[in-house]
Amino acid sequence: MVRVIVIYDITDDTQRTKLSNELFKIGLSRIQKSAFSGDIDSQRFKDLTRICQDFIKSSNDVIHVVTLGIRDWERRIVLRGE
């Protein structure tokens, strides 16, 4: 399993919604309006990068797929409003 963070700017609203649906389907959770995270296996990771490529339509679109160690993820700081 690998821990991934997917961070994106997708200009088109419909494409952005479709991408988030795909990220949910792959098993990731939303951590911000345009960012998801979760643990996925290597096959799903390949699927993820292939799927993400399909949503890059304009020159303003960008998707970052970052993998990180589980300890780094567990040490993250989450600041939330009460």
Added chain:
Amino acid sequence: MVRVIVIYDITDDTQRTKLSNELFKIGLSRIQKSAFSGDIDSQRFKDLTRICQDFIKSSNDVIHVVTLGIRDWERRIVLRGE
């Protein structure tokens, strides 16, 4: 030095702009409308978490501060429109 990714949802436009200015000042670069990344030293990392706390004003506000290894950062996949 530590590599950080800062991902945020800040409801208030003015607060969100002020936060991004602070993140630029600390030496981070914007990787998405509401996400920054960069290498900072341990003192700046303490400043970062203290500064971020100031921008949490509403229950919908959230900031994730994730540290990761430089190799994980270098292995990230960036998909960009042409």
